[in-house]
Ligand SMILES: Nc1nc2c(ncn2[C@@H]2O[C@H](COP(=O)(O)OP(=O)(O)OP(=O)(O)O)[C@@H](O)[C@H]2O)c(=O)[nH]1
């Protein structure tokens with residue numbers, strides 16, 4: 254598995270190494286800034302990242318900062334209960350929707366699950382044909398209709414057919430573009446509604462497919478889809494063909510959505526579950542000589558809470574304290590103030606053993622004692 258993502262990130266790693274040809278134990282902040290920009294991490298996020306780091310940065314420090322950007326990747330929706338588990342696939346033209354559907358189907362099949370596809374991109378005849386070809390190739394049933402017919406009807410029939418046959422997974426393709434954006438929004442909303450009529454709770458996951466070669470420019474597009482229908486998570490395609498892998502940091506941070514998988518090629522097996530740790534370590538391996546290191550575990554006592562390795566309960570407690578004071582926890586390193594919309598850095602003061610909300614100039618806005626995270630009240 255590890256080599257697989259490494260292959261997908263080859264171009265991104267090369268871009269980083271062109272900026273930083275020699276691996277080292279520590280890296281200067283300016284150089285770090287350059288290489289993050291080179292990997293297509295958005296400018297704003299690069300600023301936030303380096304702001305939270307010392308003049309010279311060690312691997313573990315950068316690891317902790319980068320990994321915290323993926324905190325939303327922990328929230329996964331898995332199949333449970335009634336069959337089928339319905340997934341609706343959306344995204345702009347050419348993002349890789351149809352190919353990704355084939356990859357997902359292949360994956361579920363290899364896990365011993367049954368799959369049915371719904372060809373609800375009825376806008377283009379070629380789209381239906383393309384999905385049919387994939388269905389034949391990986392040998393799964395497909396529900397489709399003629400070009401121009403109602404895509405919601407396809408979704409409805411696909412779910413009902415799967416219910417009757419006790420099929421585990423339904424994956425529904427959709428059009429990336431219609432005559433207008435409003436048409437597209439209305440159509441997607443209708444498909445979602447109709448899925449819910451065919452089966453309560455469906456679609457269980459609404460997945461947005463983003464073209465990785467677009468880097469950061471995919472973010473605005475993603476926001477548009479998020480407004481149309483409530484997206485649950487993202488799959489990023491074509492990571493193999495781009496040096497813009499760093500955009501995943503900005504995508505995760507901006508959209509606050511989990512990244513389920515990444516596409517690393519055109520074949521049905523070229524889809525890998527996104528593992529934030531592996532992703533961050535692959536990037537760090539291009540910069541640092543040190544071997545993979547994980548966050549230092551907290552001692553478990555109230556003495557010294559390491560912000561980077563808070564337990565679930567501690568994090569929830571910190572979140573509640575911040576919430577009460579008008580802050581939203583964005584990641585382990587950043588909070589935003591609800592009233593002003595300002596973003597502040599979160600840090601641990603090793604001397605006073607307090608967790609602090611810091612202004613850009615380093616002055617303390619608010620502080621929480623480490624032991625407060627241990628109490629229940
Ligand atoms: N290299 C590479 N190519 C990919 C990947 N995913 C998709 N593609 C290619 O991207 C192109 C577009 O993929 P499609 O799956 O047809 O995209 P789509 O979103 O369904 O497009 P429309 O149906 O036109 O909206 C195809 O040539 C795919 O082979 C990937 O992970 N890596």
Ligand SMILES: [Mg+2]
Pocket residue numbers: 350351352374380383426
């Ligand atoms: Mg398609």
